[in-house]
Amino acid sequence: MxxxxxxxxxxxxxxxxxxxxxxxxxxxxxxxxxxxxxxxxxxxxxxxxxxxxxxxxxxxxxxxxxxxxxxxxxxxxxxxxxxxxxxxxxxxxxxxxxxxxxxxxxxxxxxxxxxxxxxxxxxxxxxxxxxxxxxxxxxxxxxxxxxxxxxxxxxxxxxxxxxxxxxxxxxxxxxxxxxxxxxxxxxxxxxxxxxxxxxxxxxxxxxxxxxxxxxxxxxxxxxxxxxxxxxxxxxxxxxEEELIMNREDASRQNTDPISTGVHLKSSEDSTSGQLDEHGTSSSPVIAVARDAAFNFYYPDNLELLEAAGARLKYFSPLAGEGIPSEADGIYLGGGFPEEFAALIADNVSFLEGLREAVRSEMPLFAECGGYMVLAETLTNREGLTYNMAGIIPAHVQMQAKRAALGYREARAVEDSFLLKKGEVIRGHEFHYSTMTYQEEGDIPYAYETKGLRGMKQEGYARGNVVAGYTHVHLGSHPGAAVRWVQHCQSYRLRRSGQHI
Missing domain, CATH: 3.40.50.300 (P-loop containing nucleotide triphosphate hydrolases)
Structure with a gap:
């Protein structure tokens, strides 16, 4: 209506x-x-x-x-x-x-x-x-x-x-x-x-x-x-402003890859959601890394996750913080991790928290800078190499020449918590680093992306990890936000021992 x-x-x-x-x-x-x-x-x-x-x-x-x-x-x-x-x-x-x-x-x-x-x-x-x-x-x-x-x-x-x-x-x-x-x-x-x-x-x-x-x-x-x-x-x-009366239902029904979305006013830590019998929120929590190393987020993405029922909990890896204990999912955005690689490498609780999240099959989404941190090592512009999370079997190398720039239409290679195989989401790519995989012949790519220079395979998707250089805009496919939150809710129920 x-x-x-x-x-x-x-x-x-x-x-x-x-x-x-x-x-x-x-x-x-x-x-x-x-x-x-x-x-x-x-x-x-x-x-x-x-x-x-x-x-x-x-x-x-x-x-x-x-x-x-x-x-x-x-x-x-x-x-x-x-x-x-x-x-x-x-x-x-x-x-x-x-x-x-x-x-x-x-x-x-x-x-x-x-x-x-x-x-x-x-x-x-x-x-x-x-x-x-x-x-x-x-x-x-x-x-x-x-x-x-x-x-x-x-x-x-x-x-x-x-x-x-x-x-x-x-x-x-x-x-x-x-x-x-x-x-x-x-x-x-x-x-x-x-x-x-x-x-x-x-x-x-x-x-x-x-x-x-x-x-x-x-x-x-x-x-x-x-x-x-x-x-x-x-x-x-x-x-003429169309006020969608039931925004959450509209979002859940929307699976068209390029269509209108849902916008709700964002807050620092979302506390919306249903309460369980103990008076605490039963909504899934998505931990969002946000500081000088991880700061490139479209506000729409965060709001679409909230509209789909998630609570967002912000944390700072640069301040020594690990993954929040209440997290049911993780969102690592882009930014400048190469400038703070030493601090990130020293934050053992953060890196081990990422590894434990993967072991426990918690949904983990990372783009650009976040994608880089999931690699085994990161070499900065000064040639110094630092150990990262080691979730993706690859090495990141910063370079003086820009590696990629432009709009991307990303088609999912396989089913994931974000997209079903063949679904398309749109975004943008801009980075000065390269990701070199150890085994070039057996890479579980996340997307096949289409840009000005044609098609390429990009990113990494295995288990409950989806990562890549492409900064996706969930507004191009709001159903992806809903699916992501639903997977976080399933993880929350598994963690609490409830039946799904």
């Missing part, structure tokens, strides 16, 4: 003409400036990226969300946006690459433009105007004409040499394109957002990037009409 309601959702997409145009600087400066003014800001990121949402979360104080109409469906994206934006004064969506760049050079698939069209969100286009004057108008005009249905509602010009330079490009754009230029940023090299270095997460947690966020807001406010930007956001059309 659904009820359709019209809801005002003031919103903007900050898009760039290309990577490096300055959209992240503008996004963070705008978020910080709006937050300073007392507005409640909800951040979003187009595409599968984890780093930019980490910035957003630090600036706004609330979890940023990924919107991706390839990994999930357009309907899922609309519901995800409607749910997460509810109750906030304004939503700021940061684009990915250039406005029209995505999975397919012949369409808007996987692009910022697709998200703008799906969510009916006005676009502020960020243009790098170094060494240009009237030619800037030609660029903006081309972006307008490529997709006439897109609402490019304003422009911010970046890296202007002077106020005079800004005046020239502003007049040219407004004359030829018929849209306002609402602001500009000076050509300041020190305003660049730092490279995505591996110490990013701990640096944010220590508050070291707060001065950068403040400077970005100051720079933006110096040359930008904030009221005009807010007016554009408020002029966004109301969106």
């Amino acid at each position: 659904t009820i359709s309601n019209q809801h005002a959702r003031p919103r903007l997409i900050i898009a760039g003409t290309g990577s490096g145009a300055g959209k992240t600087t503008v996004t963070l400066g705008l978020m910080k400036a709006l937050a300073r003014s007392g507005m409640s800001v909800q951040g979003f990121k187009c595409g599968p990226d984890y780093i930019d949402p980490t910035y957003h979360t630090a600036v706004t104080g609330r979890a940023s969300r990924n919107l991706d109409a390839w990994m999930t469906s357009p309907e899922y994206v609309r519901e995800a946006f409607a749910t997460a934006s509810a109750g906030h004064d304004i939503s700021i969506i940061e684009g990915v690459m250039g406005l029209y760049d995505g999975k397919d050079p012949l369409s808007n698939t996987g692009s910022t433009a697709e998200i703008a069209l799906v969510t009916q969100t006005p676009v502020i286009l960020v243009v790098d105007v170094r060494s240009m004057a009237r030619s800037t108008a030609a660029i903006v005009l081309g972006f307008q004409q490529l997709e006439p249905e897109l609402n490019i509602a304003g422009v911010i010009v970046n890296r202007c040499g002077s106020a005079g330079h800004y005046s020239i490009v502003k007049k040219a754009i407004e004359q030829m394109c018929g849209i306002p230029v609402v602001g500009w940023l000076k050509r300041e090299e020190d305003m660049s957002i730092p490279e995505r270095h591996l110490g990013l997460v701990p640096a944010i947690e220590r508050g070291e990037l707060e001065p950068l966020f403040e400077r970005a807001a100051d720079a933006l406010l110096e040359g930008t009409d904030l009221d005009a930007i807010i007016a554009i956001a408020k002029a966004a059309p109301a969106i």
Whole structure:
């Protein structure tokens, strides 16, 4: 059963003409400036990226969300946006690459433009105007004409040499394109957002990037009409929000690989679930590793597990913590384990807890960084080798050259607690390490993945272990979250000696 309601959702997409145009600087400066003014800001990121949402979360104080109409469906994206934006004064969506760049050079698939069209969100286009004057108008005009249905509602010009330079490009754009230029940023090299270095997460947690966020807001406010930007956001059309009355039942019935999903507000440690005769929750507990080494999780994945009936218990391997005693399943996300390999290797209780979980057939899901930790050894960029869990008979080697990048459509090779054989889940792969198996001829691969360069076998699935480099999005197949939780519940009942 659904009820359709019209809801005002003031919103903007900050898009760039290309990577490096300055959209992240503008996004963070705008978020910080709006937050300073007392507005409640909800951040979003187009595409599968984890780093930019980490910035957003630090600036706004609330979890940023990924919107991706390839990994999930357009309907899922609309519901995800409607749910997460509810109750906030304004939503700021940061684009990915250039406005029209995505999975397919012949369409808007996987692009910022697709998200703008799906969510009916006005676009502020960020243009790098170094060494240009009237030619800037030609660029903006081309972006307008490529997709006439897109609402490019304003422009911010970046890296202007002077106020005079800004005046020239502003007049040219407004004359030829018929849209306002609402602001500009000076050509300041020190305003660049730092490279995505591996110490990013701990640096944010220590508050070291707060001065950068403040400077970005100051720079933006110096040359930008904030009221005009807010007016554009408020002029966004109301969106029709479908409120699923029985979300859990809808999720359980949903086995279509690419379809809408379930969104519930996440908490630090979920305590939802039924109570048993002793007054304690009977819902299965999934232990989620979360710290600077394991921090790449789509909030949707965690919420879909909760919606399917799981309680989430977070723990930190870097803080010396082992697998929580109440765990009925384990989720090891991605991150930077190679930067903390010595700490992980020294955490005997964590590594032995993983081994014991495998021996007891507890469901264990690991992706990217978590997958690496399940190997026998990990060699970091300095050439130092550390012993890991030894669950997967393989060695991990970090390298300077990127090993993989891109969307993945992952088809299950065999039945597992996550997928049935042949079922498909979508995700993204991005890593600088390689996994070398000891026995190349007898590897129990988890997936056959399809990407830009064709098909390959990937990951590891044996017993109740499913692992791989692919960061899956459960929203592409919500039935997988339900199956995972059901297997954790079965494990819980076995552990307690109850009949299933």
